[in-house]
Amino acid sequence: MSIINITLIVYMIASVAYIVREIWRSGAIKWISLGLLILSFCLNLTMVAKRSIEAGHPPFSNLYESLVFYACCTAFIYIIFEFVYNFRIVGALASVLSMLILFYATLQDDTIRPIMPALKSNWMLIHVVTYMLGYAAFGIAFVTSIIFLVTKPFVKKTKDDTGSEGKEILLRNFDKLSYKIVAFGFPFLTLGMITGAVWAKKAWGDYWSWDPKETWSLITWLAYLVYLHTPLVLPKMNINKSKASVMLSIWLLVAFVIVNFTFIGMNYLPSASDSAHIYGSQ
Amino acid sequence: MENVKQNKSQAVVGIKKDNTKQVNQGQSGKSERGNSNKVWQFFCSVKLAVVIILIMVVACILGTVILQEKTIDEYTARYGYGLATFFKVTQLNNVFHSYWFSFLLVLLCANLISCTIKRWRNTFLQTGFILTHLSIILILVGGVVKLQLGIKGGVNVYEGKTANYFLTQIINRKGALDYVKKDLPFTIALDDFILEKNEPKFQLVSYVKSKDKSKVLDSKLGKRQRVPGSNYKVTIKDYISDAELKQEPINTSDTPENPAIFVKLFGSEKVAAEGWLLAYDRNYYEDKKQNLRIEYIWLSSQEEVEKAINSIETSNTKLSVAVSGKGVSQDYPLDLNKVFKLEGTDFSVKMLQYVLNYGDRRPVEQQPTDNPAIQVEINGPEGPETRWVFEKFLDWDKMHPAKYKNLKITCSGLASTYMAKNTVRIYQSPEGKQVIVFIKDKHITEIVPWELEKKYAIATTDRQVMVSNYFPSFDFKKEVVKKSDQIGTPAVFVEVEGPNGKVSDWVFSDNQYATWYTDNNFGLVYEPTGESVKHFISHLRIIDNEQTVAEKAIKVNDPLKYKGYVIYQSSYDPEAGNYSGLQIVKDPGIPIVYSGFGALCFGVIFIFYIKPFLRKKLKKEAEV
Numbered sequence A: 001m002s003i004i005n006i007t008l009i010v011y012m013i014a015s016v017a018y019i020v021r022e023i024w025r026s027g028a029i030k031w032i033s034l035g036l037l038i039l040s041f042c043l044n045l046t047m048v049a050k051r052s053i054e055a056g057h058p059p060f061s062n063l064y065e066s067l068v069f070y071a072c073c074t075a076f077i078y079i080i081f082e083f084v085y086n087f088r089i090v091g092a093l094a095s096v097l098s099m100l101i102l103f104y105a106t107l108q109d110d111t112i113r114p115i116m117p118a119l120k121s122n123w124m125l126i127h128v129v130t131y132m133l134g135y136a137a138f139g140i141a142f143v144t145s146i147i148f149l150v151t152k153p154f155v156k157k158t159k160d161d162t163g164s165e166g167k168e169i170l171l172r173n174f175d176k177l178s179y180k181i182v183a184f185g186f187p188f189l190t191l192g193m194i195t196g197a198v199w200a201k202k203a204w205g206d207y208w209s210w211d212p213k214e215t216w217s218l219i220t221w222l223a224y225l226v227y228l229h230t231p232l233v234l235p236k237m238n239i240n241k242s243k244a245s246v247m248l249s250i251w252l253l254v255a256f257v258i259v260n261f262t263f264i265g266m267n268y269l270p271s272a273s274d275s276a277h278i279y280g281s282q
Numbered sequence B: 001m002e003n004v005k006q007n008k009s010q011a012v013v014g015i016k017k018d019n020t021k022q023v024n025q026g027q028s029g030k031s032e033r034g035n036s037n038k039v040w041q042f043f044c045s046v047k048l049a050v051v052i053i054l055i056m057v058v059a060c061i062l063g064t065v066i067l068q069e070k071t072i073d074e075y076t077a078r079y080g081y082g083l084a085t086f087f088k089v090t091q092l093n094n095v096f097h098s099y100w101f102s103f104l105l106v107l108l109c110a111n112l113i114s115c116t117i118k119r120w121r122n123t124f125l126q127t128g129f130i131l132t133h134l135s136i137i138l139i140l141v142g143g144v145v146k147l148q149l150g151i152k153g154g155v156n157v158y159e160g161k162t163a164n165y166f167l168t169q170i171i172n173r174k175g176a177l178d179y180v181k182k183d184l185p186f187t188i189a190l191d192d193f194i195l196e197k198n199e200p201k202f203q204l205v206s207y208v209k210s211k212d213k214s215k216v217l218d219s220k221l222g223k224r225q226r227v228p229g230s231n232y233k234v235t236i237k238d239y240i241s242d243a244e245l246k247q248e249p250i251n252t253s254d255t256p257e258n259p260a261i262f263v264k265l266f267g268s269e270k271v272a273a274e275g276w277l278l279a280y281d282r283n284y285y286e287d288k289k290q291n292l293r294i295e296y297i298w299l300s301s302q303e304e305v306e307k308a309i310n311s312i313e314t315s316n317t318k319l320s321v322a323v324s325g326k327g328v329s330q331d332y333p334l335d336l337n338k339v340f341k342l343e344g345t346d347f348s349v350k351m352l353q354y355v356l357n358y359g360d361r362r363p364v365e366q367q368p369t370d371n372p373a374i375q376v377e378i379n380g381p382e383g384p385e386t387r388w389v390f391e392k393f394l395d396w397d398k399m400h401p402a403k404y405k406n407l408k409i410t411c412s413g414l415a416s417t418y419m420a421k422n423t424v425r426i427y428q429s430p431e432g433k434q435v436i437v438f439i440k441d442k443h444i445t446e447i448v449p450w451e452l453e454k455k456y457a458i459a460t461t462d463r464q465v466m467v468s469n470y471f472p473s474f475d476f477k478k479e480v481v482k483k484s485d486q487i488g489t490p491a492v493f494v495e496v497e498g499p500n501g502k503v504s505d506w507v508f509s510d511n512q513y514a515t516w517y518t519d520n521n522f523g524l525v526y527e528p529t530g531e532s533v534k535h536f537i538s539h540l541r542i543i544d545n546e547q548t549v550a551e552k553a554i555k556v557n558d559p560l561k562y563k564g565y566v567i568y569q570s571s572y573d574p575e576a577g578n579y580s581g582l583q584i585v586k587d588p589g590i591p592i593v594y595s596g597f598g599a600l601c602f603g604v605i606f607i608f609y610i611k612p613f614l615r616k617k618l619k620k621e622a623e624v
């Protein structure tokens, strides 16, 4: 069996372990689930490393390679966060997310092709890595928003804010958790965009040319910028706290759809044929 | 208090409401009227910021969904006249350089400036907020400088030539594409242009006909892979980087299943031509210049050989018609368009035309006597039928639909009637009778029994003929060999498992047709993945005032800068590869934009990483 299939399966098992952990809380299962996720992350990382050696260039020169790396980053960011906060059920969905991304990679053409001259730049490396870390964080925020929205009607409001375990975050505070994760990812997105601009200047002579891919990355950035500023606006508009949280969580779902559109979906735009940045159109 | 708490936990930086109020009061105190205070409030508000950003998002989406900066004709063709005009009026055909988008950006700037002024406090913790907001302004100002003072264009320079101008592309007032020539304050000389290509790569592509689906397979050796969505499995068993198919003739048995002879034709001691003649396949050699034809004729018995030799001179072209089961049979001479009645039956035949090489478009006189045939029209109880009758393929009618299946028609003599001036017939039969018959102008000049490795002179020509080998059962042994260590014509040896079991074969990269599996539903092609360019490098020299002032080998990602101009390697001549496409850019706004970039990067890092860290520390200190 190929490493990609093994990785997919381990992600799956990790996800199941996280669900078990939610039902039957014990220290042991907690470490098992985390361990499994770390294992699948390591497998995924091995794929990235192996690919990079086989291809002889940084492993993000086409959609397949980028997706494998994206899945890897998603697992990585989640694991980091789990060491900071007690995330509970998020792990189950995070590993499913990684798995789906990786599965989508298996549907792509994985032929190793020589890298085109414009991609031979160190800026490309920073650009892709920062972007992928940012995207990965937004993926986790997407997951926490879903959990917040789904559990909201069932969670009692009376209990006090602080959880019993200190690090433990209560389901009803998942909106705040989403915010923290976006705040963590946003600098990466910004750095990704700016390094992309600097690289474009070096390679094509212009840091910004309203290319469809560039424009969509701006849309993505603006979407999260709006998210970060709206908490300042909503209270002034007489929108109550609970409604505001719901609106912001929904906005995060939309924003993550935009992320994926920028990453993958925009290849299907009519203007895509004019773009210098579309994968696979070499 | 509820609001304060929420802001603290949710906003980028918790806003202290009371603080805000103080500042507001300070500001409103200065302003003379409540009205101007309201305008100020409006410009300062995050609400305005959010609204502007949301409108920008919508504009950006429109700007990617609607094709941008195309000619008016392209719009009309794609969207129709009405929409095209609408786009032109609303500037949706060039969203990002439209007046309304510029207005949005100006509004955004005003908003940013006023909110930054309003919230300006000289505390270290504010650094990020101020930097990020100022950075956006810097980037926008830099962008305006670019639009006003910057230029961007391109020029194609041939190797060894120079250029002192470049072209910029614009959409003119009429909505058509136009080029404007701009002079450079210096001259660019292209001393050398290097186009380096990657080693060609190849891929194995499968095609399932019934599903009309093709898929690039993994090129790994020895890996058994299922072709998705089908029942075929493919394993690449071997690979040769530069393969050649060698076909070696072999004899597989002593029973004459596929008789063949190797014939050498000598012209004054030297071999003029040589090759295999196969009784059941290509059985002749023709030398047009000498008007010479050599034929190899295999017949099943000695009598037949004699009969054939006897009929050479006497034979006339004839058509034989026989009705099976009735014992009726009749011969007719070649006489076009004459109706012959078949005695004792309801049938009549008529010869419509004859050819010497069926399918040859040339006039009959110019055709070689390769596949003679007569077209016959049969009239019978069920109406007329036309069919071709082939001299060399006697059973042709058995394999093809015919109305009168019981009517067996053959023809003979065409081949000998239309013989070359010099004809050499090499006869052979299983019992060992083997003779060469030399024919000149349809007359036999000599009949000699032949032996292997013996030369026989062909009268009135300077040629000699020799049969040097005889294989009763001729076959080809196919062998794929390695020609060189380089990548030349790669080939893979592939095993396919499918409904008809395992089949393996070599698939060559120079074969433009698919190699089909036995069910003719699954094909494989081994093809180059397209030539890709590794590097293209231009050795440039800048000449200013007749002096070389700069020199650099530029490539993508590594431009040359001179006098505020930056020269980029952007393209190359796709056909011959002997000109270099240079992009020439001048953008005085770059320092401003790049400081904006720096400020933005540092600003976001400060806000989201440094500031929370500092706050925690401060909080801890306060607690102590």
Ligand code: HEM
Binding pocket: A190, A225, A229, A232, B012, B013, B014, B015, B044, B045, B046, B047, B048, B049, B050, B052, B108, B111, B112, B115, B119, B129, B132, B133, B136, B600, B603, B604, B607
């Ligand atoms: C990377 C981009 C940006 C970041 C990180 C950022 C961050 C912030 C922060 C931290 C605040 C709160 C300041 C405080 O509490 O003292 C703020 C306020 C504000 N931001 Fe931004 N901002 C960014 C871009 C923008 C942009 C592009 C606009 C566009 C107009 C904008 C408009 C505003 C406004 C109007 C406020 C004032 C809030 C108020 O007065 O209550 N920001 N921003």
